[in-house]
Amino acid sequence: MVTLASWFFLRAGRRSFKPDPLRDKEVMFCHQEVQEDIQLAVERAFATDEAIKLLLWGDWGVGKTHTLRHLDYWLSLQSSEYPTLTVFAKIGDVAKTSRFSVVHKDLLDGIGLDNAIQMVHQYMQQEGNLLAGLEGIGIPAAICQAFNKLLVATPGQAPPEIVVTSWNFLRGANVGKSGTSLGLQERMLDSKDFYYTLAALGHIVGKVKRKQLVFLVDEAARLEAVGDVLEVERHWVNVNTLIFDQENRFFGFVYTVSGKSADDIPRALFEPQIENRLGNRRIELTNLPPDGVRQFIRHLAENFVDRGALEADTEAKIKANPEYSWDTYPFSAPAFERFVEYFQRTPENSKPRDIADRLDEAGFYAIKSDQRLITEATLSSLGL
Amino acid sequence: MSLGRVIRSRPLSRFAELAHHSERNLLRVFLVAPWIVSSESQDFPPLDRLLLSIRVARARLTVLTRTPLTAAHSRAIALCAKTPHSEILYLDSLHAKLYLLESNGLRAATIGSPNFTPHGDRVHRELAVEVRSIKDSDAGALLVEDLFLFARELMSDPAARFHKRFAERVT
Numbered sequence: 001m002v003t004l005a006s007w008f009f010l011r012a013g014r015r016s017f018k019p020d021p022l023r024d025k026e027v028m029f030c031h032q033e034v035q036e037d038i039q040l041a042v043e044r045a046f047a048t049d050e051a052i053k054l055l056l057w058g059d060w061g062v063g064k065t066h067t068l069r070h071l072d073y074w075l076s077l078q079s080s081e082y083p084t085l086t087v088f089a090k091i092g093d094v095a096k097t098s099r100f101s102v103v104h105k106d107l108l109d110g111i112g113l114d115n116a117i118q119m120v121h122q123y124m125q126q127e128g129n130l131l132a133g134l135e136g137i138g139i140p141a142a143i144c145q146a147f148n149k150l151l152v153a154t155p156g157q158a159p160p161e162i163v164v165t166s167w168n169f170l171r172g173a174n175v176g177k178s179g180t181s182l183g184l185q186e187r188m189l190d191s192k193d194f195y196y197t198l199a200a201l202g203h204i205v206g207k208v209k210r211k212q213l214v215f216l217v218d219e220a221a222r223l224e225a226v227g228d229v230l231e232v233e234r235h236w237v238n239v240n241t242l243i244f245d246q247e248n249r250f251f252g253f254v255y256t257v258s259g260k261s262a263d264d265i266p267r268a269l270f271e272p273q274i275e276n277r278l279g280n281r282r283i284e285l286t287n288l289p290p291d292g293v294r295q296f297i298r299h300l301a302e303n304f305v306d307r308g309a310l311e312a313d314t315e316a317k318i319k320a321n322p323e324y325s326w327d328t329y330p331f332s333a334p335a336f337e338r339f340v341e342y343f344q345r346t347p348e349n350s351k352p353r354d355i356a357d358r359l360d361e362a363g364f365y366a367i368k369s370d371q372r373l374i375t376e377a378t379l380s381s382l383g384l
Numbered sequence: 385m386s387l388g389r390v391i392r393s394r395p396l397s398r399f400a401e402l403a404h405h406s407e408r409n410l411l412r413v414f415l416v417a418p419w420i421v422s423s424e425s426q427d428f429p430p431l432d433r434l435l436l437s438i439r440v441a442r443a444r445l446t447v448l449t450r451t452p453l454t455a456a457h458s459r460a461i462a463l464c465a466k467t468p469h470s471e472i473l474y475l476d477s478l479h480a481k482l483y484l485l486e487s488n489g490l491r492a493a494t495i496g497s498p499n500f501t502p503h504g505d506r507v508h509r510e511l512a513v514e515v516r517s518i519k520d521s522d523a524g525a526l527l528v529e530d531l532f533l534f535a536r537e538l539m540s541d542p543a544a545r546f547h548k549r550f551a552e553r554v555t
Binding site: 016 | 409411412469488489518519521522526529530533536537539540541542544546549550551
């Protein structure tokens with residue numbers, strides 16, 4: 001069966017021209033200027049001994065998840081200059097009554113109980129008393145106690161029930177009466193408690209690993225659902241205000257939010273008190289300008305196409321095709337310009353996802369016309 | 385959370401409903417089925433509802449079906465062809481049934497045995513599985529993306545021929 005991959009000599013494992021945010025996290029196909037802004041924010045945070053706090057927003061398909069994945073990758077490369085421990089989480093289904101626990105659980109799961117046990121033991125060896133250390137930075141007693149109970153476990157061995165209950169309490173789960181019998185509550189509900197749990201973890205990671213704990217949280221647009229119930233919305237606003245407050249030097253936090261305009265940012269994240277705290281660390285990803293479209297397509301071709309195989313293939317005979325130029329592949333030169341022009345005329349569509357979709361469609365139309373290049377005729381039949 | 389779920393009742397009505405709920409952000413819909421029927425002569429609203437949602441959203445519609453041999457099938461294809469931003473291909477060896485949609489914030493697929501007909505929706509004993517994802521690259525999103533590509537690969541079959549390309553206008 002003819003596929004986009006076989007027809008256009010895509011590299012092994014590639015099925016189309018569409019990038020995958022996780023798989024392709026090493027490459028920024030576009031938005032280089034946004035990446036520079038983000039890197040500057042990271043530099044500034046480390047220079048001033050603050051936590052990395054950012055809100056990346058823009059329309060669906062503009063590349064926010066990819067940018068977040070790339071930030072994760074970039075931080076891993078900069079570990080000597082900007083030592084971080086990153087935890088990536090996506091906000092899933094959010095109901096009207098969902099509290100921060102819907103995200104919080106994933107953040108703690110990203111660290112894991114085994115790691116947490118390891119770290120509290122290391123903390124005791126390196127820093128001394130864990131309870132005193134946590135109380136010293138203002139963590140409430142119940143949360144200090146829950147962390148302290150992790151010390152009952154032996155690193156590398158199955159944790160006893162008391163440790164699992166304490167960890168579940170810290171994850172925001174309802175631990176029922178077994179929680180109260182340990183001196184904890186049945187479940188964490190207060191917005192401050194979620195923040196303090198993350199702050200305690202950030203403190204422990206900072207002391208033990210000498211790294212900044214950074215949570216990367218994708219798809220915060222889901223939070224618009226919580227705007228319907230005032231009490232729930234206040235809860236989210238309170239947690240987010242604490243997270244983005246300058247008093248929070250314990251852990252970094254990066255949210256992505258989808259929306260066509262700033263008005264689409266959920267109120268759980270767009271309260272004046274949060275906005276004030278974020279300042280210029282709210283970064284917008286916009287649709288691509290014409291040069292951005294050009295650059296995006298070129299980056300796709302350079303990273304996805306096996307140029308050697310393409311030019312060597314005796315059946316495709318691409319090098320013998322007078323319309324072929326690597327600089328515009330998989331288009332002929334005039335078709336490349338026309339494709340870019342289309343997105344110039346319809347800037348509302350010039351998002352990486354839509355461009356990649358149209359490129360795949362054009363590739364398919366080229367296959368159906370038995371053309372090894374996407375030509376102007378191909379684009380005409382697509383209505384571009 | 386499981387990757388997909390079995391839909392036990394009216395899978396096509398449900399798919400049309402899903403498109404309706406995504407209407408504000410609908411981007412593209414793929415209908416791949418040997419038989420497609422509209423509601424003109426029978427009480428079967430999913431196709432009309434689906435096409436209305438596509439028009440409202442100015443989304444793109446791709447249809448792969450067999451060459452119509454019945455009046456009901458021809459009428460359904462004529463309706464699809466009238467939908468702006470639509471393309472239609474015929475592949476007479478088609479047996480797959482695959483209904484896909486993508487909107488800003490949702491990818492969904494209904495795959496299984498039902499044709500896009502009243503019998504497929506509520507008479508025959510069919511199997512339909514729905515996959516949905518609101519995320520960019522979880523297992524569900526990747527599966528739906530793969531199904532979009534698979535549908536394109538079916539259309540790349542040399543025997544598949546265009547009835548209507550995106551650029552053509554039918555009034």
